[in-house]
Amino acid sequence: MQRIAARPLTKMAFEPFGDVIETEGLMPRIINKGFARRFTDLCRVDTAEAGGTTGVSIFEASPRVLPIRLDLMERHPLGSQAFVPLSPDPFVVVVGWTGSGDIADLEAFVSNGRQGVCYARGVWHHPLLALVEQRFLVIDRLGSGRNLEESPIASAITVELP
Amino acid sequence: MQRIAARPLTKMAFEPFGDVIETEGLMPRIINKGFARRFTDLCRVDTAEAGGTTGVSIFEASPRVLPIRLDLMERHPLGSQAFVPLSPDPFVVVVGWTGSGDIADLEAFVSNGRQGVCYARGVWHHPLLALVEQRFLVIDRLGSGRNLEESPIASAITVELP
Numbered sequence: 001m002q003r004i005a006a007r008p009l010t011k012m013a014f015e016p017f018g019d020v021i022e023t024e025g026l027m028p029r030i031i032n033k034g035f036a037r038r039f040t041d042l043c044r045v046d047t048a049e050a051g052g053t054t055g056v057s058i059f060e061a062s063p064r065v066l067p068i069r070l071d072l073m074e075r076h077p078l079g080s081q082a083f084v085p086l087s088p089d090p091f092v093v094v095v096g097w098t099g100s101g102d103i104a105d106l107e108a109f110v111s112n113g114r115q116g117v118c119y120a121r122g123v124w125h126h127p128l129l130a131l132v133e134q135r136f137l138v139i140d141r142l143g144s145g146r147n148l149e150e151s152p153i154a155s156a157i158t159v160e161l162p
Numbered sequence: 163m164q165r166i167a168a169r170p171l172t173k174m175a176f177e178p179f180g181d182v183i184e185t186e187g188l189m190p191r192i193i194n195k196g197f198a199r200r201f202t203d204l205c206r207v208d209t210a211e212a213g214g215t216t217g218v219s220i221f222e223a224s225p226r227v228l229p230i231r232l233d234l235m236e237r238h239p240l241g242s243q244a245f246v247p248l249s250p251d252p253f254v255v256v257v258g259w260t261g262s263g264d265i266a267d268l269e270a271f272v273s274n275g276r277q278g279v280c281y282a283r284g285v286w287h288h289p290l291l292a293l294v295e296q297r298f299l300v301i302d303r304l305g306s307g308r309n310l311e312e313s314p315i316a317s318a319i320t321v322e323l324p
Binding site: 021022023028031032033034035036037038039040041042043045047053054055056057058059060061062064071082084085086087088114116118127128130135137138139142 | 183184185190193194195196197198199200201202203204205207209215216217218219220221222223224226233244246247248249250276278280289290292297299300301304
């Protein structure tokens with residue numbers, strides 16, 4: 001049994017995999033006569049490949065059993081995929097798989113619940129790893145074409161939460 | 163002083179103005195080996211006009227003082243604009259303005275906090291009307307061109323909550 005330690009999600013650490021959707025550290029534009037603060041363009045939406053369009057969906061996720069056992073990785077060769085939690089509960093993000101079965105480069109992060117993620121096109125990631133019943137807004141590509149590749153994780157790997 | 167009564171937000175009532183982003187009444191697709199339910203394509207993302215792209219932003223809204231006094235209406239002639247609350251708190255939506263100053267066709271709705279809205283391109287709407295400090299994920303058009311029209315509301319109109 002191997003374990004990977006999850007660390008807090010940060011823009012810097014997540015940069016090779018896509019965007020962290022958060023307002024932390026950013027200066028907003030004040031709008032609506034002071035009643036709102038706008039933080040614009042927080043992730044790259046990359047969905048137009050092969051005639052794709054941008055879709056808005058909701059995922060309802062059930063909590064994983066602890067310790068979280070990793071199962072398979074997936075990636076979307078034709079588009080980015082953003083997940084933004086609709087309640088401020090932490091959830092786990094696992095990326096870094098090369099598809100070769102080598103786990104040495106797997107990385108696990110924990111969102112603080114005010115952070116979403118946008119996987120860049122083609123980035124391997126584990127399917128949603130929620131810790132409670134949690135809803136997510138998902139922004140990804142709609143359209144024809146083969147936009148899902150899966151890669152099972154054969155060895156037993158669990159994620160150690162901080 | 164005129165008052166308009168806000169009613170619960172429903173897809174049917176909001177249909178002339180755009181989409182209600184919600185899962186209520188929809189059948190999901192079961193994904194992630196049963197760990198998630200996917201509700202796909204919940205609003206029309208209409209952002210490509212005049213070279214526009216789709217942007218993901220966060221708005222932080224401050225609560226309005228009750229009773230809510232309407233101030234001005236705005237619309238985006240070049241693109242749709244979706245607001246999805248990042249906490250399950252009710253908020254108010256006002257639409258229906260024709261830009262002529264006639265308030266007879268104003269309509270007010272209250273989201274149950276699990277509902278977002280997507281204003282169709284060109285639909286007049288009031289800026290965000292939050293009842294508590296609340297964050298929203300916003301999906302709208304990025305790009306050049308004049309994408310904001312405003313129309314002040316001269317007469318005194320308040321919204322009556324249910």
